Amino acid sequence: ETGVTQSPTHLIKTRGQQVTLRCSSQSGHNTVSWYQQALGQGPQFIFQYYREEENGRGNFPPRFSGLQFPNYSSELNVNALELDDSALYLCASSPRTSSYNEQFFGPGTRLTVL
Amino acid sequence: GDSVTQMEGPVTLSEEAFLTINCTYTATGYPSLFWYVQYPGEGLQLLLKATKADDKGSNKGFEATYRKETTSFHLEKGSVQVSDSAVYFCALSGVTGGGNKLTFGTGTQLKVEL
Numbered sequence: 001e002t003g004v005t006q007s008p009t010h011l012i013k014t015r016g017q018q019v020t021l022r023c024s025s026q027s028g029h030n031t032v033s034w035y036q037q038a039l040g041q042g043p044q045f046i047f048q049y050y051r052e053e054e055n056g057r058g059n060f061p062p063r064f065s066g067l068q069f070p071n072y073s074s075e076l077n078v079n080a081l082e083l084d085d086s087a088l089y090l091c092a093s094s095p096r097t098s099s100y101n102e103q104f105f106g107p108g109t110r111l112t113v114l
Numbered sequence: 115g116d117s118v119t120q121m122e123g124p125v126t127l128s129e130e131a132f133l134t135i136n137c138t139y140t141a142t143g144y145p146s147l148f149w150y151v152q153y154p155g156e157g158l159q160l161l162l163k164a165t166k167a168d169d170k171g172s173n174k175g176f177e178a179t180y181r182k183e184t185t186s187f188h189l190e191k192g193s194v195q196v197s198d199s200a201v202y203f204c205a206l207s208g209v210t211g212g213g214n215k216l217t218f219g220t221g222t223q224l225k226v227e228l
Contacts, residue, residue: 004157033215042118042203042218043158056215090157094214101207101214102148105158 002027004106006091012112013081021076021109023091031055031096032074033103034066037088049074078111086113116141120204120219127194127226135189135222137178137204145206147171147180147187148216152201161189161202194226 005024031050035043045058049068063079092103121136146165150158162171167182204219
């Protein structure tokens with residue numbers, strides 16, 4: 001069983017640029033969530049996708065957007081990058097959108113904004 | 115809104131010492147509770163979970179009991195090893211608002227020395 005994978009592993013961008021991060025969910029999982037983890041902090045929920053529709057959003061501005069594809073993989077797009085966007089971005093999948101189900105995390109993408 | 119409070123770290127212990135990491139939460143309804151562990155440079159791994167009051171989650175010698183009356187989910191291990199050195203995150207998954215968004219604490223770094 002393949003776990004959650006993310007690409008790229010590391011990324012360096014400059015302020016004002018746009019970035020796309022990718023995530024492949026674990027086999028059999030139809031729900032994907034994205035989290036931002038700043039250095040020394042706990043992950044913060046960005047949004048969740050279930051069957052290609054956004055299914056909940058955290059306190060992040062509209063320049064953070066996402067997609068989920070028919071194979072349940074997902075993208076996180078961030079426009080007009082700011083220095084504070086530097087963080088580890090974590091993708092997590094779960095077998096369904098129930099609060100009882102744990103989420104399985106990928107290794108993350110480390111984004112540095114200069 | 116939902117929130118999780120963890121004891122601050124770092125916690126430094128000698129090998130074979132007893133471990134307690136305190137976690138309390140605020141949530142509407144009856145959330146599921148989780149402990150995740152993050153090793154250096156890696157994503158989050160689920161350590162254990164509990165989905166209702168008085169449930170005890172356990173894994174790899176770690177235990178935590180869902181205490182509704184004290185809104186707590188403290189992590190314990192009877193005898194820690196050097197390999198347990200990592201950052202531990204307490205999290206809850208709410209039943210309101212759709213989906214299974216995770217709300218995390220700020221994390222507690224554990225260092226185990228010989």
